[in-house]
Amino acid sequence: MTDTQTRHGAIYWLDDSGDDLTRRPALSGDQTVDVAILGGGFSGLWTAYFLLRANPDLSVAVIEREFCGYGASGRNGGWCSPRYPMLVDELEKHFGADAARATIRAQHAIVDEIGRIIAEEAIDAHFTPGGMLSIARTERQLVALKATYASYDRLGLADDTRMLSAGEANNLIAATGIKGGMKTDSGASIHPARLVRGLARAVERRGGHIYEGTAVTGVRPGQPALLETGGGVVTARRAVVLAGEAYLSGIAAYHRQLLPMSSMIVATAPLDAAMWAQIGWDGYESLSSGAYTKDYLTRTRDGRILFGSRGAPYLFGSQMPESALADPALYAPIIANLRSWFPVLRDVPITHAWGGYLGVPRDGMPSVHFDAATGLGNAFGYTGRGVATTALAGRALAGLIAGVPDHAPDLPMLHAPGPKWEVEPLRWAGVRYIQNAFARIDAADFRNGGVPFDAKLAKTLAPI
Numbered sequence: 001m002t003d004t005q006t007r008h009g010a011i012y013w014l015d016d017s018g019d020d021l022t023r024r025p026a027l028s029g030d031q032t033v034d035v036a037i038l039g040g041g042f043s044g045l046w047t048a049y050f051l052l053r054a055n056p057d058l059s060v061a062v063i064e065r066e067f068c069g070y071g072a073s074g075r076n077g078g079w080c081s082p083r084y085p086m087l088v089d090e091l092e093k094h095f096g097a098d099a100a101r102a103t104i105r106a107q108h109a110i111v112d113e114i115g116r117i118i119a120e121e122a123i124d125a126h127f128t129p130g131g132m133l134s135i136a137r138t139e140r141q142l143v144a145l146k147a148t149y150a151s152y153d154r155l156g157l158a159d160d161t162r163m164l165s166a167g168e169a170n171n172l173i174a175a176t177g178i179k180g181g182m183k184t185d186s187g188a189s190i191h192p193a194r195l196v197r198g199l200a201r202a203v204e205r206r207g208g209h210i211y212e213g214t215a216v217t218g219v220r221p222g223q224p225a226l227l228e229t230g231g232g233v234v235t236a237r238r239a240v241v242l243a244g245e246a247y248l249s250g251i252a253a254y255h256r257q258l259l260p261m262s263s264m265i266v267a268t269a270p271l272d273a274a275m276w277a278q279i280g281w282d283g284y285e286s287l288s289s290g291a292y293t294k295d296y297l298t299r300t301r302d303g304r305i306l307f308g309s310r311g312a313p314y315l316f317g318s319q320m321p322e323s324a325l326a327d328p329a330l331y332a333p334i335i336a337n338l339r340s341w342f343p344v345l346r347d348v349p350i351t352h353a354w355g356g357y358l359g360v361p362r363d364g365m366p367s368v369h370f371d372a373a374t375g376l377g378n379a380f381g382y383t384g385r386g387v388a389t390t391a392l393a394g395r396a397l398a399g400l401i402a403g404v405p406d407h408a409p410d411l412p413m414l415h416a417p418g419p420k421w422e423v424e425p426l427r428w429a430g431v432r433y434i435q436n437a438f439a440r441i442d443a444a445d446f447r448n449g450g451v452p453f454d455a456k457l458a459k460t461l462a463p464i
């Protein structure tokens with residue numbers, strides 16, 4: 001069917017946020033505060049929240065160019081996941097087994113803490129602790145899933161995880177082509193826009209100030225450090241925090257620090273009870289397959305299926321226009337993929353189709369850092385897995401700034417921003433090559449289980 005009802009570029013979560021998104025007043029005039037934060041997404045707001053919770057006397061200002069939740073935080077798949085941005089094998093390879101274990105345990109614990117804070121702050125963010133369900137839809141994916149399980153098991157991290165036969169997985173979710181699965185009990189799904197908007201209100205209740213519609217145009221390190229904005233200069237006695245993720249690539253000094261990649265999602269209309277009876281998915285797990293082009297799925301509280309996928313082709317010079325995410329042609333293959341998973345959705349309208357930008361660091365590792373000498377702190381680089389990790393990062397950064405060691409345990413993410421991305425046109429050529437190779441790997445795998453000659457090269461070059 002043709003999807004004439006689809007609103008391309010419309011973000012379901014923001015539509016359903018229970019909030020009219022009226023902008024808070026912009027900054028007008030110079031200000032002096034203790035901590036000035038660039039970015040009203042999860043990273044900036046969690047940092048503000050934990051700072052104010054530990055030290056209610058601090059003055060904290062959040063400067064947001066659009067509105068809180070405008071970026072990836074208001075648009076994502078809603079997975080509050082116990083999986084860390086860097087794969088467990090990679091963590092072990094680069095930082096050792098103990099650091100890998102500590103990181104994954106911290107990530108598990110933060111999911112529970114987010115659930116507690118949502119309850120304490122009475123944020124209606126649809127926190128649903130359904131865990132994670134990964135399914136394999138080809139033999140290659142099954143081999144990869146077993147390898148993932150083996151890595152967790154070897155490190156003693158598989159207590160809450162078990163492999164499922166094809167039949168067991170099918171009993172949980174009636175998708176086509178299931179070869180097997182892996183179920184992890186930890187993890188939740190959340191309504192990201194309700195969480196980010198609720199968190200902003202919690203920051204204000206604790207005395208923080210949020211200025212929306214205010215673009216930071218320059219960052220000046222020093223004692224004190226400053227944020228320059230269209231509405232005035234914000235002087236920060238203790239710290240300036242950079243929490244703009246992918247969008248930081250728009251500020252000259254950070255242009256090559258993070259690569260903006262897009263990810264895209266389509267949402268069905270709410271399904272009726274008969275359809276849900278056919279599909280199952282009673283546990284509301286965060287659902288995925290092992291495709292290189294990523295398939296991530298969420299069941300919403302109002303009975304929709306959200307189907308996410310890796311996004312649009314990378315644009316030369318790290319451009320990230322919204323218009324590049326509203327092209328109907330980009331969504332047609334995602335909708336076709338959704339209907340191949342669930343043929344029963346053939347005639348169900350797709351109401352929303354949207355994308356967003358996430359930040360990919362060159363070394364694949366998030367960076368949480370505060371340098372008292374320059375007054376600059378940062379929390380970014382989650383490579384599409386930031387819903388839970390931003391809380392871990394924001395709490396750690398607040399701990400570093402306010403001197404609360406318990407909040408900043410010794411994890412590998414506590415390091416200065418890593419290596420920069422290559423200059424153009426190398427960056428464009430390399431990223432486009434990897435995007436193209438991943439699509440070819442999936443296509444060959446589905447066609448006949450084949451593997452393109454350059455699959456190994458593409459996997460080696462990719463930072464994630």
Ligand SMILES: Cc1cc2nc3c(=O)[nH]c(=O)nc-3n(C[C@H](O)[C@H](O)[C@H](O)COP(=O)(O)OP(=O)(O)OC[C@H]3O[C@@H](n4cnc5c(N)ncnc54)[C@H](O)[C@@H]3O)c2cc1C
Nearest residue numbers: 039041042043065071072073076077079216356385386387
């Ligand atoms: C489509 C999509 C699906 C995803 N799905 C998941 C998922 O299911 N689970 C998961 O864990 N992660 C997911 N992610 C990643 C996750 O959403 C992000 O890692 C996380 O939201 C990052 O939060 P942030 O606050 O660091 O960045 P953002 O939410 O992007 O916030 C940055 C903010 O800074 C503001 N800003 C930028 N520049 C300036 C400036 N110069 N002046 C003032 N303000 C500025 C922006 O307007 C923005 O509001 C997904 C991402 C996308 C795009």
